[in-house]
Amino acid sequence: METVIFFLVGVALALGFSFVTIAVMRKSYREILEELCGTAQRAGYWVRTSEVCLVALALFVAIAFHGYRALEGSDMVELFWGLMRQVSWILAAVFASLIVIALVIVRGLPHEGKEVMAPKEGLPQNR
Numbered sequence: 001m002e003t004v005i006f007f008l009v010g011v012a013l014a015l016g017f018s019f020v021t022i023a024v025m026r027k028s029y030r031e032i033l034e035e036l037c038g039t040a041q042r043a044g045y046w047v048r049t050s051e052v053c054l055v056a057l058a059l060f061v062a063i064a065f066h067g068y069r070a071l072e073g074s075d076m077v078e079l080f081w082g083l084m085r086q087v088s089w090i091l092a093a094v095f096a097s098l099i100v101i102a103l104v105i106v107r108g109l110p111h112e113g114k115e116v117m118a119p120k121e122g123l124p125q126n127r
Contacts, residue, residue, distance in 0.1 A: 003068050006079045010086035014062035017094050018055040025098070026051075029105075036108045054097040061093040062086060 026047065033043035066089075068082040 002076070002079055003082075006083045007066055007068060007086070010066060010083055010090070011059065011062045013087055014058040014090045014093075015055070017090055018058045021054065021094055021098065022051050029101075032105055036105070050097075050101050054094065054101075057093045057097050058090055061089045065089040 029050070030043055030047050033046050034040055037043045037046065066082065066086045068079065068086075
């Protein structure tokens with residue numbers, strides 16, 4: 001039963017790391033995407049999509065790459081180090097998600113000869 005509790009703590013940490021990362025990045029990420037996408041609605045879609053991907057990847061890693069070798073008879077030290085292995089995979093997944101998001105944004109930034117996407121006519125502007 002202790003193994004299950006440690007595993008669930010790891011899953012809860014995955015959610016916590018994801019939501020803290022989202023809270024820290026949301027404002028600046030939204031501002032950049034509003035500039036790149038042309039409207040708040042378009043930017044909002046991509047912000048939500050990236051947030052879902054970040055949480056989903058962290059949860060997938062927490063569930064798939066846990067560090068617990070034995071299901072029964074584990075001592076607390078082994079369970080602790082299993083949790084640390086699980087947390088290290090979770091942090092790697094959150095970091096990888098941020099790198100991918102940053103690369104996508106950098107590709108979308110205006111470069112020489114490239115303009116920011118203009119909003120289509122008739123779409124409301126929420127700025």
